[in-house]
Amino acid sequence: MPIWESLTNSSPAEILKNIVDVLLVWFVFYKLFTIIRGTKAVQLLKGIFVILIVRILTEFLGLDTLRWMMEQVLRFGFLAIIILFQPELRRALEQLGRGRLFSRSALQEAEERDRLIEAFSKSVSYMAKRRIGALISIERETGLSDYIETGIPMNSNVSSELLINIFIPNTPLHDGAVIIQRNRIAAAACYLPLSENPFISKELGTRHRAALGISEVTDAITIVVSEETGAVSITVNGDINRNLSMEEFENQLRTVWFGPEIEQTNTSLWKWGKRKNG
Structure with a gap:
């Protein structure tokens, strides 16, 4: 040949x-x-x-x-x-x-992960204490562009202040879901599919059903803050973890988003970066 x-x-x-x-x-x-x-x-x-x-x-x-x-x-x-x-x-x-197409250092990725986790923790803690309802969906492998198109485009950096401001009651963007795509807020006021699972608890409202619905058709991670009780939940792969403390919320979010093996590396790299910059 x-x-x-x-x-x-x-x-x-x-x-x-x-x-x-x-x-x-x-x-x-x-x-x-x-x-x-x-x-x-x-x-x-x-x-x-x-x-x-x-x-x-x-x-x-x-x-x-x-x-x-x-x-x-x-x-x-x-x-x-x-x-x-x-x-x-x-x-x-x-x-x-920016020099980011073909390479990105592990330290930069670790710093970005910690920044995102901190932003979500601060905003969720604030909203849970004041019983402000929230629905945040994080894209992973399965694209969420179809759902992003149903909302208001934002393309903004993730920050606790912006997330809190979006979900303040009676504001134009508070009703619906915020979708995070490539570590940025892609859109707000998005519509997510409701779960049709007949075995869902009757205690769960529309936000929780939407969070379960998107987790059943995609691999997205969705954060829910209950408007009635202030309880914090996470849905992924059709499962829901309810009534999480802030420590449990942060640990579970880090684990399901970045994997359990990331946490130790993430912490050590963050500390090393702080020492280097300090």
Whole structure:
């Protein structure tokens, strides 16, 4: 076979160079996929694959007219991709400019994790003491873009002050869910699907049913503060943990969000960073 012959005739240095070349290409595609994951670009990407498959089939079946149409689509497809993927391309270039597209230090990730956990803890504690109802959903692997589109776009940094202000009663954004995407507040006043589980306790209201509903169809983590009792709950994977103390809330949020193995590393890196900056 030509490929086998080319490998046998190549020097070890050339083989290693080709392997590195292929790995780099796959890495670039992987990073691009992580950027567009959870956005409409994923659906558009599926459409492009369908067009490519149709183009191959037209060649195989000899459908000349349809093949010509697919060739025209592919010919102008590059310009269409730039137009359709404009937000994703802009975000990728911004991350590249910040030096964050291909690498991010463990210390930076640990600091960001601690900042987010602290913001959620402060806001939830404040709202629980004053019985301010809240519903916060955190995107993980499964994209929440469809639900983000039902709310008011924000694209803001996560802070305890902003979260508290959103859920203050009788304000324009308090009714609905806040969705966190890529460590930012993507939107507020979002509608989440209600759980249809008949075995849910009758004590649970609409917020808890919405939190369970989104956890049944996605892998999102959802935080609920009860308006009636001030109780704090977390839902994930169709399960709900109710009446959590603030210490339990913080520990469970850290565990389900970042994994139990992250906590020790997170603490040590945070302390090391403090010593270094101090």
